[in-house]
Amino acid sequence: MTDVTPYLIVSAVLFSIGATGVLIRRNAIVVFMCIELMLNAANLSLVSFSNLHGNLEGQVTAFFVMVVAAAEVVIGLAIIMTIFRSRRSASIDDASLLKW
Amino acid sequence: MVSNVLPFVIALPLLGAAVLLIGGRRTDSWGPYLATLLPIASFVCALVLFVHTLGQPDDARSQSVHLWTWFEAGKLNVGADLLYDQLSSLFLLLITGVGSLIHVYSLGYMAHDERKRRFFGYLNLFVAAMLTLVLAANYLVLFLGWEGVGLASYLLIGFWQHKPSAAAAAKKAFVMNRVGDMGLSLAIALCFTTFGSTSFDVVNAGAQHAGETTMTWLGLLLLLGACGKSAQVPLQAWLLDAMEGPTPVSALIHAATMVTAGVYLMVRSHAILDAAPVARTAVVVVATVTLLWGAIIGTAKDDIKKVLAGSTMSQIGYMMLAAGLGPAGYAFAIFHLLTHGFFKANMFLGAGSVMHAMDDDVDMRHYGALRRAMPVTFLTFAMGYLAIIGFPGFSGFWSKDKIIDAAWHEHWWIGALALFGAGITAFYMTRLMLMTFFTEKRWRDGVHPHESPSIMTGPLVVLAALSVLGGVMLLGSWIQDYLAPIVGEPPEESSGAPAWLISLLAVLVVACGVALAWFLVGRRPVPDTAPTDVRWPVAVARQDLYGDEINDTFVILPGRKLTGALLEIDKYGVDGLMTGGPVAVGAFAGIFRKAQNGFVRSYALSVLGGAVVVVLALMVVNWQ
Numbered sequence: 021m022t023d024v025t026p027y028l029i030v031s032a033v034l035f036s037i038g039a040t041g042v043l044i045r046r047n048a049i050v051v052f053m054c055i056e057l058m059l060n061a062a063n064l065s066l067v068s069f070s071n072l073h074g075n076l077e078g079q080v081t082a083f084f085v086m087v088v089a090a091a092e093v094v095i096g097l098a099i100i101m102t103i104f105r106s107r108r109s110a111s112i113d114d115a116s117l118l119k120w
Numbered sequence: 121m122v123s124n125v126l127p128f129v130i131a132l133p134l135l136g137a138a139v140l141l142i143g144g145r146r147t148d149s150w151g152p153y154l155a156t157l158l159p160i161a162s163f164v165c166a167l168v169l170f171v172h173t174l175g176q177p178d179d180a181r182s183q184s185v186h187l188w189t190w191f192e193a194g195k196l197n198v199g200a201d202l203l204y205d206q207l208s209s210l211f212l213l214l215i216t217g218v219g220s221l222i223h224v225y226s227l228g229y230m231a232h233d234e235r236k237r238r239f240f241g242y243l244n245l246f247v248a249a250m251l252t253l254v255l256a257a258n259y260l261v262l263f264l265g266w267e268g269v270g271l272a273s274y275l276l277i278g279f280w281q282h283k284p285s286a287a288a289a290a291k292k293a294f295v296m297n298r299v300g301d302m303g304l305s306l307a308i309a310l311c312f313t314t315f316g317s318t319s320f321d322v323v324n325a326g327a328q329h330a331g332e333t334t335m336t337w338l339g340l341l342l343l344l345g346a347c348g349k350s351a352q353v354p355l356q357a358w359l360l361d362a363m364e365g366p367t368p369v370s371a372l373i374h375a376a377t378m379v380t381a382g383v384y385l386m387v388r389s390h391a392i393l394d395a396a397p398v399a400r401t402a403v404v405v406v407a408t409v410t411l412l413w414g415a416i417i418g419t420a421k422d423d424i425k426k427v428l429a430g431s432t433m434s435q436i437g438y439m440m441l442a443a444g445l446g447p448a449g450y451a452f453a454i455f456h457l458l459t460h461g462f463f464k465a466n467m468f469l470g471a472g473s474v475m476h477a478m479d480d481d482v483d484m485r486h487y488g489a490l491r492r493a494m495p496v497t498f499l500t501f502a503m504g505y506l507a508i509i510g511f512p513g514f515s516g517f518w519s520k521d522k523i524i525d526a527a528w529h530e531h532w533w534i535g536a537l538a539l540f541g542a543g544i545t546a547f548y549m550t551r552l553m554l555m556t557f558f559t560e561k562r563w564r565d566g567v568h569p570h571e572s573p574s575i576m577t578g579p580l581v582v583l584a585a586l587s588v589l590g591g592v593m594l595l596g597s598w599i600q601d602y603l604a605p606i607v608g609e610p611p612e613e614s615s616g617a618p619a620w621l622i623s624l625l626a627v628l629v630v631a632c633g634v635a636l637a638w639f640l641v642g643r644r645p646v647p648d649t650a651p652t653d654v655r656w657p658v659a660v661a662r663q664d665l666y667g668d669e670i671n672d673t674f675v676i677l678p679g680r681k682l683t684g685a686l687l688e689i690d691k692y693g694v695d696g697l698m699t700g701g702p703v704a705v706g707a708f709a710g711i712f713r714k715a716q717n718g719f720v721r722s723y724a725l726s727v728l729g730g731a732v733v734v735v736l737a738l739m740v741v742n743w744q
Contacts, residue, residue, distance in 0.1 A: 042724050051720075112720045119718030 027068040034061035048100045048110040052093075059089050121172055122204050123185040129165045129212060130202075130255065132158045134248035140241030148237050152230075155240035156223040159247050163216035170209050178605050181206055184257045184321075195316060203257035203320060207606045210454060211254035211384065214461045218376045219247045221579035225469050226368040228576035229476065239279060239366065246272030250377050254384060259308045259318035262385075266304060266349065269378045270297050276373060277365040289361035296358040300348015304385075307341035310334070320388060327391035339392050339399025342385060343406065350382025350436045352410045357667040359433055360417070363425040367472030370425060375432045375468050376461040383436065383457055386443035387450050390607050394446060403444030404530070408537050411437025413665055415544035419551065420661035422650055423482045424471045427552050428464070431508065434541060435460045441538060442523045449526045450607035451600045456519035459590040463507035463516055466583035470501035473576055474556060477569040484555040485648055486564055491557040493569035496577040498557050500584035505553050507587040509546040509630050512623075515590025522594070525622045535622070539629050546633025554642045562648060 034057055041054030063082040070078025104110045136158040140151045147154070173181045182205035190200045204212075223243060230236045249268025256262035278290025311318045314334055315326045327335060346352065351359035362374050373379070386393065386403060393400050414433030421427045439456050442449035475482055477494055491498040507516035520542060528535030563569065571577065593599045600610055650662075660666065715726075 039728055043721055043728070046721075115720075116718030120713040120716045 022071065024068040024072045027064060031061045031064040031068065034058075034064065046111045046113050048103070048112050051112060052096055052100065056089060056093070059085055122169060122183045125165050125169055126185050126202050126204050126255065127187065129162050129169075129216070130248055130251045132162045132165070133244040133251070136244035137241050137248060140237055140244065145237075151237040152227060152240045155244045156220070156227060158244060159216055159220045159223055162247070162251070163213070163220050166209070166212040166216045169204065170213060173204075173209065181209075182605065190260070196312070198258065198260050198318065200261060201257035201319070202255045202261075204255065205606055206602050207384075207387065207454065208254045210458060210603075212251065214458055215247060215250050215254065215377050218461055218465050218583070219243075219250075219372060221582055222368045222372045222376075222465065222469065225371075225472075225576050225579040226366075228573050229368055229472055230366065233366075235279075239276075242272055242275045242279070243368075243372070246276065246373060246378070250381075253381055257320060259304075259311055259320075259323070262388075263304060263308060266345075266381065267301065269373070269381065270294065270301070270349070273297075273362070273373050273378055276369040277362045279366055279369065280364070283364065285361075286364040289358075289364040293358040293362050296355050297348045300345045300355055303341045303344025303348065307338055307345060310338050310341065314338070323389075324391035327395045330395070332396060335392055335396035336398045339389070339396040340402060342389050342392065343399060343403055346382030346385050346440070347406060348382075349385075350379050350440065351433050352382065352406050352437065352440060353413050354670075356410060356413065356433055357664065357671055360426050360429050360664060360667075363423070363429050367425065367468060367475060370429070371465045371468030371472070374429065375464040379432060379436055380439065380457045380461070383439040383443055383453055386440065387453055387607060390443075390447075390450055393444070394608070400444050400446060403440060404534060407437045407440035407444055408534060409437075410434070411441060411541045412537065412544070413437075413667075415541050415548065416661050417664050418548035419544060420658055422484050424474065424484050424487075424552065424556065425468070425482055427484075427548060428468055428471060431545065431548065432460075432464055434545060435464065435508070438520060438523050438538065438541070441527055441534070445526050445530050447608040448529065448610050449523065451603045451610065452519065452522040452526055454603060455593060455599050456516075456523055458593065459507065459515035459519040459587070462583055462590050463504040463514075463587035466504035466580060466587050467501055467508070469576070469580055469583065470497050470504065473497040473572040473580065474501075474569075476572055476576070478563070479567055481564065481567070484552065485646060485650065486562055486567075487556045488559045488562040488646065489557070490569055494571045496571055497580065500577070500580040501557070502553070503584035503587045505549055507590070509549050509634065510542060510626060511630070512627060513588075513591070515587055518591035518594045521623050521626055524626055525619050528622055539622075539626060542626055543629040543633040546630040547637045550634045550637035551641045554637065555646055558642065559646050562646065 038054040038057035038061060041057065042051050045051050045054065063085050066078040066082045066085070068078075070076060070082075100110060103115055107114055136155045140147055140155055143151065182203070185202040185204065187200040187202065190198045192198070223240070226239070226243065230239055233239065246269060249265050249272055251265070253262055253265025253269060256265060274290050274294040277293050278287050280286045281290075308318055311323055314330050315322050317323070344355075347355045359374060359379065363370055365374070393403065411434045414430045414435075414437060416430075418427045418430030418434065421430060435456070439453045439460070442453035442456060473494065474487065474490060474497060477490070477497075478487065481487075503514070507514040510517040510520045524535055524538045524542065527538045604610075654662075663669070
């Protein structure tokens with residue numbers, strides 16, 4: 021039984037950095053990377069708790085998250101590319117037509 | 121015998137109506153003749169029945185015929201039953217007899233109308249409905265006939281529907297009759313709840329034991345029904361406008377038969393009236409007011425048909441008065457109804473003949489001196505005139521005299537008012553006679569009066585003869601004895617003024633009325649247009665005693681206000697309640713949809729904020 025607190029602190033810090041990035045950055049690529057950061061912060065927590073409880077469920081879930089994240093990257097980057105091609109800009113604030 | 125023949129009396133004219141109205145233009149050429157023959161056939165049936173039953177004892181004269189069960193539901197069982205008794209037998213003869221004469225007359229009067237076939241179809245429909253009304257053995261079948269005559273009256277008043285005035289008059293008659301019909305239908309409902317049946321014999325048998333309050337309500341509701349159909353105050357205003365219809369219609373429906381249905385209803389419901397003194401008093405009051413009301417209107421009108429309409433109203437007032445006097449008056453109500461049917465139909469048809477000659481001009485100020493141009497019309501009209509004013513020996517003298525006599529025995533002031541009404545009647549009828557047939561010619565240019573064809577004068581002659589001889593029904597108290605099994609024996613003559621004195625008084629009052637008309641109208645030239653500088657009684661009488669204005673002020677205006685208020689309540693109350701919710705949701709959404717601003721980062725902030733709130737909530741909940 022190792023002490024998981026440091027891992028959780030790192031996870032929390034990573035998540036906060038990611039969340040802040042999503043909220044304050046306009047560049048779509050950077051926002052995207054911040055989302056990955058948040059996902060990985062979650063993965064870190066999962067793995068830490070998995071180790072704490074001595075079973076593999078958390079680790080398996082972390083793999084699932086990675087797979088889904090990989091798939092999401094494929095689609096997300098494709099969308100960002102398309103937007104960039106049509107608007108010559110990767111700013112997410114420019115793509116705000118879908119509203120009331 | 122009775123059960124075999126009776127259905128045909130109704131079925132024949134109904135068949136005529138069906139053939140003419142459904143058959144369409146194919147029947148144009150022969151339809152009117154068929155429609156004239158069928159009521160005559162009906163009359164023959166009625167006559168055969170009458171003669172047949174005359175030879176039988178009293179209790180065998182009343183027979184009910186069960187045709188079929190109309191409907192039954194639970195304890196309720198209503199049969200399509202006909203009742204042939206002394207009362208309906210007289211009505212049968214009047215309706216089919218006068219009806220046939222008027223059909224014959226119409227062949228001449230409507231000869232040049234291109235919608236003649238339809239007119240005769242409606243007339244036949246009316247005769248069938250009226251016969252249903254008087255032959256019914258229960259109030260529900262009576263109501264069927266009651267509404268049927270209302271429909272026929274509506275169709276015939278508005279027969280010349282291209283005239284807006286005729287269309288409006290038809291509508292007015294229909295709507296005002298609905299008010300009365302409401303009374304009758306409520307009365308029928310009350311019959312059902314009180315007696316469990318609407319059959320006349322059940323109602324008549326149960327009336328004494330049913331409690332006076334119920335009977336009073338029943339009597340008042342029936343009176344309301346009678347007021348509507350018989351144009352009694354306060355539902356009198358439609359009858360004057362009803363004169364927009366063709367003149368034979370006025371004669372048949374609005375003088376001889378339909379408008380007397382209210383009197384028939386009162387006499388038929390005599391047991392209810394006998395059991396409810398309050399209702400009986402109400403009938404007397406309504407009748408007395410109406411007989412003066414109609415007579416006063418008659419004095420001021422220049423339109424010959426409107427004078428006769430006011431007179432009809434007044435004469436029906438006399439009949440209602442007699443009906444309201446109880447067993448002493450029922451037989452005389454029917455007696456006056458019959459004689460009035462003769463002489464008023466005679467005079468209406470005579471007026472139609474005059475209008476025919478004067479190019480459909482109805483203004484008596486354009487008549488004058490027609491006695492030489494139209495001798496037959498003049499003589500027959502004169503017979504009707506003498507009958508209505510109550511010239512001794514003529515039918516109206518006997519019948520009206522009996523009513524005044526009975527009224528005098530009830531209370532002297534009712535008798536005095538009835539007597540006064542007779543004086544006014546003499547005045548306005550003499551005025552009509554003088555302005556139409558005497559005084560100097562005031563014909564318009566291009567009008568060449570001529571006597572009507574014999575197909576029109578024939579019925580006039582027959583009706584004139586009946587107007588003169590109608591009094592024979594009183595010989596040896598025949599009519600009282602004949603009707604006694606139905607309406608009860610009249611009470612023994614009580615003390616009071618002797619009959620001969622009242623007759624003498626009546627003749628004197630009538631003579632005064634005639635003399636007054638002679639001094640006011642006959643001795644001086646008749647102005648070509650109605651004088652406008654008249655005193656207020658004349659002005660009021662010309663306005664039908666403000667009958668329309670009273671209706672406008674007390675019924676139509678409040679009605680409009682009520683419907684307006686209901687509309688407002690509906691619009692702002694009910695609709696507001698219904699649409700308020702969606703409108704509020706819409707307004708709310710209008711404000712909050714601005715949150716969907718399209719900026720991904722603001723959505724992300726919402727998601728984060730939401731997540732934080734959820735986490736905090738979990739922590740709070742799990743706080744130990």
